[in-house]
Amino acid sequence: MAETVQVNKDKEEEVLAELDSFAELPDAPPKRKFRLSWVGWVASGVVAFWLIICLIGPSIAPFSEMDIEGDDSFLDAYTSEEGYGSFYLGTDYLGRDTFSRILWGARNTIGISLAATLLAYLMGITLGILAAVKGGWIDMGISRLNDAILALPTIMMGLIVVAALGTSITVLIGTAAVIYATSVFRIARALGLDIMVQDYVEAAQTRGEGIWWIIRAEVLPNAAMPLATDFGLRLVFVVLFVSSMSFLGLGVPPPAADWGSMVRENLAGLTYGSWAAIWPAFSIASFTIAVNLIVDDISAKSGGSLAKKMV
């Protein structure tokens, strides 16, 4: 067993060495280096933290998201009466543990947003590349429909769909995915059109490669990098959309914990000095700001404008 692993490792090193020697060739593509500033590193840490909470949150939470544990609503975190010290962030309007609900809510808020964003990417890229490669009336049809959906404010689109279909997690994910697939479609189509006229695609076509081979081997790898940077931005928009819908009471149905609805439910507590609405709001903010900072850091590194150098 150990030997096979060793053999595999040797082989891997061989392959890597071979790749390295290709990298020395004069026409090798420039190496991409990710050098984040310290702000970028801190932001990455925050995002990694929430993603881990997403996975293990419910198993380390002291209480269940739905159990009513405290005798009283809006308990302070520091109530020293016997037994209440275990509510690290106090209790919410029904006497549920805010800390546990935030841990559970991470999975709902970030999980739903990630699922919706991935679905949006799947739809957007498939249709976008299809439109770019096929052209003609397919491109025309999809593009016009896309423009129409883009012409509506996202929250209006969400409200209309929820008014017709009612609230559920499936509706929420589907709506967010369709709304944000439109902007992915635009980017994917533009990138696809750009790549399809490159020399290497023409060379492949002349070689007689099929359309699927060209999409897989030429278009997708070249479109991957710009699309990956856009993913972060899109994820932030989806998190904002999902939590705004939940905040309006039209997203994740209760009693499931979700950061947006937690803010709504506990707003009344603000006047009694309870922070039960503030913690989930801070959770959303920390996640979205961190993702945006990473995206900002990467895009600032990849292209400096003249103005920055001159003035």
Add this chain to the structure above:
Amino acid sequence: MMMRMVWQRIGIGLATLWVVSVIVFIATSILPGDVASIILGQSATPETLAALRRELGTDQPLVIQYLGWLGDMATGDLGTSKAGGAAISDLIGGRLGNTLMMAGFVAAISIPISIALGLWAAMHPGTWLDRIVTFGTLATISVPEFFIATIAVLILAVHFHLLPSTAYMTGDESLGQLLKALAMPIITLVIVVSAQMIRMTRAGILNVMSSPYIEMAILKGVPRRRIILRHAFYNAIGPIVNVIALNLAYLVSGVVIVETIFSYPGLAKLMIDGVQTRDLPLVQACAMIFCGTYVVLILLADIGSIVSNPRLRNPK
């Protein structure tokens, strides 16, 4: 040249409005289930069902229903609310005025502030004040509107007791009371909208700053303040007008959240209530008003950037 492009945009805007009406109608018409049987519930007999369907028009094909609905909308007949049976145009009337008043205040405050701050940040790029503005605005556009509102309530209403945390209005307030009630929603919206506008203004100016004629001006020794105010600003007006119209359009979604959180009696609150009770005619009417405003503002943004482009205004 310019007029042709403007007319073209207006044409596209009208087409978009039409498509929006189709989307709003179809999305709210493909209900799982028959409206007539939902209304009648247990007491439904085949005869009453058919009668109600005829009365509601749901026995007609979808296209006929759509044309009828569009005709009613165009002539100002917005239908009747399912809850209570009041005419929707009566429900909307006062609410629309409230929302427009709030949006007007927000625009009047946020536009001058944003342009000034954006210009100022672009004049001093890289200084720590510029960094504070850049980080602050990035943070603001990264968080949901209700986050800003919650923090505003915490600081201004709970901690310092300066302002009320809800915007109840009875209709006969004095000007002072009115301003006090409106203050919290307006502050929240101004912060949300300005952040986006400051960023775009700053980016627009810095973008112009990287063009060759600015480089020329730098090289011949023109002071930086003069470069920005005389050379860069006029060329950035087009993009900035565009930004202003776009952000007034973004107000639409901000208004929905802010009216809910402060219980402000505006159009958006009416629409949310409609969505919660699934009062579809009401939702359709409100959605058409919001989407129509949005499309018109985007259209104005487009026209603004065409008109302010000297190359299009004075064709060779």
